[in-house]
Amino acid sequence: MKRVAETLTVLVLGILVGALVMALWGRDPWSSYASLLSGALGNTRALMSTLSRSLGLVLTGLTFAVGVRAGLFNIGAQGQMLLGAVVALSCGLLRLPPGLHLVAALALSGLAGMAWALPVAALKLTRGVNEVISTIMLNWVAHWLVLYLVIQKLSDPILGQRTFTVPPGMRFPVIRGELTWALVLALATALFFWWFLWHHAKGYEIRAAGLNPRAATAAGISVKKAMTTALLLGGVAAAWAGAIQVLGRFPYAITSDLANLGNLGFDGIAVALIGRNHPLGILAGAFFFGTLATGAAKMGLRGIPIDMIYIVQGVIVVFMAAPEALRLVRLRRPAAKAKEVAR
Amino acid sequence: MRVFLSFLLVGLLSLGVLAADKICLYFDQTGPGDLSFNDMALLGAQKAAADFGLELFYTTASSPMGFLSDLSGLAESGEYVVIVGVGFLLFDALPEAARLYPDQKFAFVDGPNFDLPNMLGLLFREQEGGALAGVVAALVAIANGDPAVGAVAGMEIPPVWRYEAGYRFGAHWAVDWYKAHTGKDADIKVMVTYVGRFDDPAGGKVAAEALIRAGARNILGIAGGTHLGAFDAAEEAGRAAGREIGPPFAYGADAAQEYIKPGFILGSARKRVDVAVYEAVKWALGDEPGKNLVLGIKENGTGFSTYEDIVTFIDLAVKAGYPLAGSPDEILEKILAARQSVPYYVWQALGEFIGQLKAGVIQLPEASTADQIAEVREMYP
Amino acid sequence: MADNALLEARGIAKVYPDGTVALRGVDLVVRPGEVHGLLGENGAGKTTLTKIISGLLPPTSGEIRWRGKRVRFSSPREALRAGIGMVHQHFALVGPFTGLENIALGEEGGGALSPVHVASVRRRVEAIMRESGLEAPLDVPVEDLPVGVQQRVEILKMLYREVDLLILDEPTAVLTPQEAEELFSVLRGLAAQGRSVIFITHKLAEVTAVTDRVTVLRRGEVVATRETPGSTAEELARLMVGEELPPPRARAERAPGREVLRLEGFTVPGPAGKPAVQGVSFSVREGEILGIAGVQGNGQTELVEALVGLRPWSGHAELLGKDLAGRGPGEIASLGLAHIPEDRHGMGLILEFNLAENAILGRLRPFLDPLGRLRWGKVYRFARELISRFSIQAPGPRVPVRYLSGGNQQRLVVGRELSKAPKLLIANQPTRGLDVAATRYIRDLLLRLRDEGMAILLVSADLDEVLELSDRVAVMYRGTFAGVLSREEFDRERIGLLMGGVREAG
Structure with a gap:
């Protein structure tokens, strides 16, 4: 409860600083914020757009959060997300009945995400390689690999600027506007993560290992297994974040600069920080981010330079994320010491 | 929730009352400031706004993830006579928006109309401008004893492919022309580097430097903001060799870009985006249903930069506060000096080519699909 | 002034x-x-x-x-x-x-x-x-x-x-x-x-x-x-x-039973190559408290951590006849070993977890259904039981243990460990940092468990505590046992000398 209050305070502060920046630029902050809100939530169509944009963030947010719960700073969501997207897309080359096609694409994409998380776990647990280093490197490998596949192997035969679009039988059906039933996948995954962490033995072990690896080890919990589980689960969530951009969002393809996948993986980190690494908080955080992203365009339409919107976004994110980031650093210090002993 | 909905309703109603009296330009990325494609679109829109008494509004997408919701938001406002989508990346979102909002008129610069009644497709025969640049580049290269000509390209999309196809054709035509007129053999390779982005001058510079090292000292830029870096590379290489005037020479695209690096940019393959946008507004104010408008050399939609073009764009740059490397007169003088530095027969050949093109004697290869460009690349290496 | x-x-x-x-x-x-x-x-x-x-x-x-x-x-x-x-x-x-x-x-x-x-x-x-x-x-x-x-x-x-x-x-x-x-x-x-x-x-x-x-x-x-x-x-x-304490529990006379823990030539490597524990041999029997005295830092921590499976060691160690070599903490615990760690916050508890979550640390299995789901109802019932049985002063099972006093945290640790029905209890500095009442509670509890037949290995830097509780005392000095004394031989001065490294002849 205290943390919720803290988050709200920080949100208000962030919005105020954003307003100050706009005022210094000679813009009216309140009408800007009003247009941001109306652009993101002002009608059904806008709300659907916002929700649709939030779904991927929910999933990559979960990836980071489950890592933190296990005591990891897993920033590999970006690479896993890209890979998940391209594998889901590639499934469009298979011939399968509608519906089953979608399920198969999700399954294979999830497996790809896991596969991309596996080396992180292996390097960490056998060679002691810090996950920050390995995930950054794997992110780049994934980026170039996916870029190669998208441009050279999967591009549309007529249009070079994107890949082919996935067949209708492989898409999430539309609920309304831009929103598809990928909504259910994101919500169900968040719900599963919550259930798993707080209602399953393995989730309990992940949390124990993350909070106090020494005590967990002493209690017979395998910290290595807990970390591996968290990394693999995170890999699936991140891969699905990419998959639903292809299977559940217009234009059902990947653009040749990967721009329609964006920085989902990295934005997920901020979402998780805002959501205090709790699945429910992450739902809220992702929606907040989706609102900013969709609403920012409307602010742009009202003549606020696009860069100003980035400043406002950045300010709010920094304000929101700072307390949690601090807490994380504090948590990691004793944890690092304890790990030495556990080894 | 109910309060929220009624708030929305009021908001919508108040918007619906407004009459459409604005032109909207929606850029897919980077926006004005590229001194080329986007600035020209703005130029055409400004002219149309002035001529037809409309207001002008323009904005740039914050992210490709938001294309559809941005366009939807614009259409919903009901404020715009026409929403002109500028940029090929809007290929999916623009027709989708046009289907969702059938009462809103859209125009697609660089794209087709998708058989939609409320959409004007604005296409160019980029291959024509590319071919003109190819003729000039290859002949200059031959005169300087270079083994190749080059191009720094953006993304692999049809308009860029068409430029490339024309450039390749023009270069090979020039080799044949040279042989026919001098009896001497020449061999010119065409090397094209795709940087993958339209907003990466640093990447464009690196690509151009590599081309120059490989002997391609005539480089066409077909990469939007990215090929501004190619201009830098040409100037730096020239100055390093102690020259005030190329080689190497770069060639601009879309706009007449010679003023950016006077002396080192010999000419520009024109693509009159301004003309297209102007036509789009004209169409939107009329009753004609959607169609494809294809602009070529005959429609004054493509060409090789003329004296008048050069003067116009120097003027524009001055007005935009662009930091010119000297007074407008000095700049012009230097650009013309560069043109006079190459053999006169280059311009003779160019004139011949334009004549044959307009007369339909020359048929340029089509390159609007990946297969077609692959074929062209094979045929004109 | x-x-x-x-x-x-x-x-x-x-x-x-x-x-x-x-x-x-x-x-x-x-x-x-x-x-x-x-x-x-x-x-x-x-x-x-x-x-x-x-x-x-x-x-x-x-x-x-x-x-x-x-x-x-x-x-x-x-x-x-x-x-x-x-x-x-x-x-x-x-x-x-x-x-x-x-x-x-x-x-x-x-x-x-x-x-x-x-x-x-x-x-x-x-x-x-x-x-x-x-x-x-x-x-x-x-x-x-x-x-x-x-x-x-x-x-x-x-x-x-x-x-x-x-x-x-x-x-x-x-x-x-x-x-x-x-x-x-x-x-x-x-x-x-x-x-x-x-x-x-x-x-x-x-x-x-x-x-x-x-x-x-x-x-x-x-x-x-x-x-x-x-x-x-x-x-x-x-x-x-500030209050009168009941007199300490009297120790029952009882003969030790069968051997529960046996160590032979038990060696634990320390930092910089020097062994922290060097070839120690001893055994602990049912109904017996073996106390290990010594100035802190003479290998007690390493001995205990190795015994519970947290450190590599060499030599021989068996618990109820089962060789401990190559077993991890979970496995050793399941053989019947419970451990009250010296570092309550670092090893005994997870401070951010609530009381109930801590109560099942190291003992999840009885609270899981066949699918591995935690049966929270059962967990909370168990936590409430611990609260009442070990007189833990807490607002309820959902309170984060961070907010409990040291004494109540230790009661929780002890209660949890005893709920594992161990054959051997290793109590490392069990009363460090506790107030007098809590100290008395823990000491009496250890004595009662001994009387009931549990084998207990007590490690404490508090000589009074070791002397009060132990049936036998081993003095540890620089990784070895400087002497093992039975209750009749307890003598503060003699033990003090052993703690200081003065070897006895013979």
Whole structure:
């Protein structure tokens, strides 16, 4: 409860600083914020757009959060997300009945995400390689690999600027506007993560290992297994974040600069920080981010330079994320010491 | 929730009352400031706004993830006579928006109309401008004893492919022309580097430097903001060799870009985006249903930069506060000096080519699909 | 204002940022030339008070007069300059530096370690050692010195800075009884020279042994200040605890049963290649408490951690006939071993978890359904049961254990470990940091378990505790057993010598 209050305070502060920046630029902050809100939530169509944009963030947010719960700073969501997207897309080359096609694409994409998380776990647990280093490197490998596949192997035969679009039988059906039933996948995954962490033995072990690896080890919990589980689960969530951009969002393809996948993986980190690494908080955080992203365009339409919107976004994110980031650093210090002993 | 909905309703109603009296330009990325494609679109829109008494509004997408919701938001406002989508990346979102909002008129610069009644497709025969640049580049290269000509390209999309196809054709035509007129053999390779982005001058510079090292000292830029870096590379290489005037020479695209690096940019393959946008507004104010408008050399939609073009764009740059490397007169003088530095027969050949093109004697290869460009690349290496 | 006061603290209160009230208006007067005892249980505020006096913490309110002048030190350095020095429980020494270098270091101005300066420091330190009788080797890296000697270096450092008030925080915790006695005579000598000492302790015997006056703290308040001569230990105990405690449980006479744990040539590698435990052999039987005494840092921690599966080891160890080699903590626990770790916060509990979550740490299986789901209903029932059975003072099973007092945290750990129905209980420093009541509770519980037939390995740096509870005592010194004594052979002085490394013939 205290943390919720803290988050709200920080949100208000962030919005105020954003307003100050706009005022210094000679813009009216309140009408800007009003247009941001109306652009993101002002009608059904806008709300659907916002929700649709939030779904991927929910999933990559979960990836980071489950890592933190296990005591990891897993920033590999970006690479896993890209890979998940391209594998889901590639499934469009298979011939399968509608519906089953979608399920198969999700399954294979999830497996790809896991596969991309596996080396992180292996390097960490056998060679002691810090996950920050390995995930950054794997992110780049994934980026170039996916870029190669998208441009050279999967591009549309007529249009070079994107890949082919996935067949209708492989898409999430539309609920309304831009929103598809990928909504259910994101919500169900968040719900599963919550259930798993707080209602399953393995989730309990992940949390124990993350909070106090020494005590967990002493209690017979395998910290290595807990970390591996968290990394693999995170890999699936991140891969699905990419998959639903292809299977559940217009234009059902990947653009040749990967721009329609964006920085989902990295934005997920901020979402998780805002959501205090709790699945429910992450739902809220992702929606907040989706609102900013969709609403920012409307602010742009009202003549606020696009860069100003980035400043406002950045300010709010920094304000929101700072307390949690601090807490994380504090948590990691004793944890690092304890790990030495556990080894 | 109910309060929220009624708030929305009021908001919508108040918007619906407004009459459409604005032109909207929606850029897919980077926006004005590229001194080329986007600035020209703005130029055409400004002219149309002035001529037809409309207001002008323009904005740039914050992210490709938001294309559809941005366009939807614009259409919903009901404020715009026409929403002109500028940029090929809007290929999916623009027709989708046009289907969702059938009462809103859209125009697609660089794209087709998708058989939609409320959409004007604005296409160019980029291959024509590319071919003109190819003729000039290859002949200059031959005169300087270079083994190749080059191009720094953006993304692999049809308009860029068409430029490339024309450039390749023009270069090979020039080799044949040279042989026919001098009896001497020449061999010119065409090397094209795709940087993958339209907003990466640093990447464009690196690509151009590599081309120059490989002997391609005539480089066409077909990469939007990215090929501004190619201009830098040409100037730096020239100055390093102690020259005030190329080689190497770069060639601009879309706009007449010679003023950016006077002396080192010999000419520009024109693509009159301004003309297209102007036509789009004209169409939107009329009753004609959607169609494809294809602009070529005959429609004054493509060409090789003329004296008048050069003067116009120097003027524009001055007005935009662009930091010119000297007074407008000095700049012009230097650009013309560069043109006079190459053999006169280059311009003779160019004139011949334009004549044959307009007369339909020359048929340029089509390159609007990946297969077609692959074929062209094979045929004109 | 009290006349003849060196230091006078009035109305000192301290509230920590997290809201903990450590001190509620404390008065303390230290006269020149006295050893002033500061007596109180853990958490009474002794350390907080001295940290305020020595400039390490700012007081929330109250004032301090030093030689009659009002002062407000903003750092320990300022206090030191004025003549107040504190020796903390964790020493401020640089391990690889010699004693002399450590003394020279930290002196203001550059060139603290230049040869010329160090030479002059040596002359003065040697003079101080002669004068005070406090001897320490000056040319050995301090990390190679026993803890008791490191403490002397720390005190010499203060004397070198010419402090008039020396504050010692629980100095005897790391000393053998003999070393403690030596320290006491040094302190008496300092007092004779006119310097003052604040001596923090929770041991009554030490108060009567060395102090001239004593101030008793309880829950952040001064209960009394007394002249030590004329005060009885019972009286001070009552002041400190504030309540009458039931007499300790009597130990039943019982013959030990079958062998539960057996170690032979048990060796645990330590840092830098030196073994921390070297070829130790012993066994623990049913209905027996084997106590391991010794000054901290002589391999006890490593021995226990290796036994429970947290460290690699060599040699032979078996629990109820099963070889422990190659087994991890979970597996060893399932063989019937329970462990009360010395580091409650670091190893025994997960502070962010709530009471119920901690109650099942290391024992999940009974609370899972076949699919691995946690049956929270059962967990909370179990947690409530622990709360009532072990008298844990907690608002409920959902309270984060961070908010429990040390004593209640330890009851939770003990309750949890006993719920595993172990055959062998390893209790490592089970009462460290607990108040008197909680200490009594835990000790009585251990005795009862012994009477009921459990095998218990007790490791404690508190010699009184070991002597009270154990059937046999092993003294650990530098990784080996310096001697194993049965109850009839218990003799404080003899054990003290063993703790100090004095080997017995035969």
